[in-house]
Amino acid sequence: MWNPALETMDRGALRELQVDRFREQVRHVYEHSPFYREKLDAAGIDPDDIRTYADVREVPTTKKGELREAQGSGPFPYGDLLAVGPAEVTEYHQTSGTTGEPVRQADSWGDWEWWSDCWASVLWAQGIRPDDRVFFPFSYNVFVAFWAAHYACERIGAEVVPGGNLSSAQRVRKMREVDVTAFASTPTYALRLAEVAREEGFEPSDFAVERIVCAGEPGASVPGTKARIEEAWDAAVYDHAGATEAGAWGFSCDGESVGLHLNEAQFLIEVLDEDGEPVDPGETGEIVITPLNRTAQPYIRFELRDEIGLRDGRDVCDCGRTFRFAEGGVLGRLDDLTKVNGVLLAPTAIEDVVRSYGGVSDEYEVIIDGHDEKGDLDVVTVVTEENPGTGVPAAEASEELRKRLKQTTSITCRVDVVPYESLDRPELKADRLDDRREDHV
Numbered sequence: 316m317w318n319p320a321l322e323t324m325d326r327g328a329l330r331e332l333q334v335d336r337f338r339e340q341v342r343h344v345y346e347h348s349p350f351y352r353e354k355l356d357a358a359g360i361d362p363d364d365i366r367t368y369a370d371v372r373e374v375p376t377t378k379k380g381e382l383r384e385a386q387g388s389g390p391f392p393y394g395d396l397l398a399v400g401p402a403e404v405t406e407y408h409q410t411s412g413t414t415g416e417p418v419r420q421a422d423s424w425g426d427w428e429w430w431s432d433c434w435a436s437v438l439w440a441q442g443i444r445p446d447d448r449v450f451f452p453f454s455y456n457v458f459v460a461f462w463a464a465h466y467a468c469e470r471i472g473a474e475v476v477p478g479g480n481l482s483s484a485q486r487v488r489k490m491r492e493v494d495v496t497a498f499a500s501t502p503t504y505a506l507r508l509a510e511v512a513r514e515e516g517f518e519p520s521d522f523a524v525e526r527i528v529c530a531g532e533p534g535a536s537v538p539g540t541k542a543r544i545e546e547a548w549d550a551a552v553y554d555h556a557g558a559t560e561a562g563a564w565g566f567s568c569d570g571e572s573v574g575l576h577l578n579e580a581q582f583l584i585e586v587l588d589e590d591g592e593p594v595d596p597g598e599t600g601e602i603v604i605t606p607l608n609r610t611a612q613p614y615i616r617f618e619l620r621d622e623i624g625l626r627d628g629r630d631v632c633d634c635g636r637t638f639r640f641a642e643g644g645v646l647g648r649l650d651d652l653t654k655v656n657g658v659l660l661a662p663t664a665i666e667d668v669v670r671s672y673g674g675v676s677d678e679y680e681v682i683i684d685g686h687d688e689k690g691d692l693d694v695v696t697v698v699t700e701e702n703p704g705t706g707v708p709a710a711e712a713s714e715e716l717r718k719r720l721k722q723t724t725s726i727t728c729r730v731d732v733v734p735y736e737s738l739d740r741p742e743l744k745a746d747r748l749d750d751r752r753e754d755h756v
């Protein structure tokens with residue numbers, strides 16, 4: 316383990332540590348961030364009153380919309396959220412803005428060291444060691460993406476090969492040329508790189524790659540997607556969850572478990588039901604997260620909008636970590652869950668069905684239309700491609716997938732199987748859901 320003392324800490328001691336650090340975070344933002352001073356005063360919170368875990372829930376949560384508002388006014392560019400002097404900021408990043416205006420994120424050098432320490436826990440748990448040569452095939456730009464993972468590799472002592480400003484073809488050639496032993500990417504792009512490798516005349520499973528660290532999408536905990544990536548590269552595939560506002564908060568390990576250990580040494584992670592009450596192990600809930608060691612632009616009880624199935628980590632995994640566990644990874648972003656004809660649909664459920672069936676390619680998209688011919692039912696169309704590897708005819712693949720989707724999601728879908736390479740090939744996160752219903756926001 317990267318930090319055995321913290322990762323195997325007794326639960327009681329860990330809870331105490333979390334409450335102490337939470338109180339210090341609240342005190343820090345109360346004293347330095349005008350946004351939080353106002354918010355905490357309005358709620359009547361005195362940082363010194365936070366003494367127990369139950370006291371944490373007295374503190375108001377922070378919503379994404381509030382961050383945008385706070386940056387829309389106040390000093391440019393971070394608004395009233397900044398909790399250090401502007402000269403202390405060393406890193407600029409911003410959220411992707413898929414659900415609205417991007418939020419600008421400031422980090423100090425101390426924050427950045429904390430970020431890479433969190434990522435070092437992730438990478439070490441997934442078997443990255445000083446003798447590894449790790450490739451980073453992503454665009455190094457304003458999005459935090461794998462930036463901190465790059466620094467974490469250096470911290471571990473592994474060798475970093477930055478694959479930023481290269482085409483996908485150049486990237487696979489570089490991976491082959493220098494024999495990288497691991498790479499980090501979204502699940503979507505791990506599949507895409509395997510496809511490009513074949514286009515370039517290589518067999519990806521012949522590469523020296525032994526480990527693939529996935530993040531940005533839940534795919535590495537979706538069994539059908541994980542199996543496809545593992546098979547394509549003949550490598551172990553690991554999952555990681557993080558967010559620009561939170562940090563690198565969850566990771567799968569080298570054990571048999573499927574899902575994420577929650578890094579409770581660096582984050583206070585609450586898993587709450589619709590009424591804001593903590594759920595028990597075995598139940599699902601929404602994550603409300605507080606990074607415990609961040610100073611420049613920290614958040615208190617941030618509503619992450621990720622849903623997980625909570626478990627006691629010691630029941631699920633034998634690696635020895637005492638952290639709680641998200642079984643099956645992030646089950647869905649609450650923003651992505653949608654109702655179709657009254658049935659709740661999680662996009663990852665469709666992903667697993669499509670990727671578990673070998674008769675179609677890795678690519679697919681889901682279109683939801685507001686009306687069928689009669690005008691009153693939602694129509695879900697899954698568009699995917701023929702698989703040149705297995706050669707299953709389009710009509711047969713379409714019928715088989717339709718049956719499997721009905722069985723798993725209880726939703727009757729139309730399935731269009733189009734010729735191979737008809738669909739776009741995304742380079743970072745894929746936007747696979749196209750909801751065309753009028754009342755959809």
Ligand SMILES: [Zn+2]
Nearest residue numbers: 568570632634
């Ligand atoms: Zn484990």
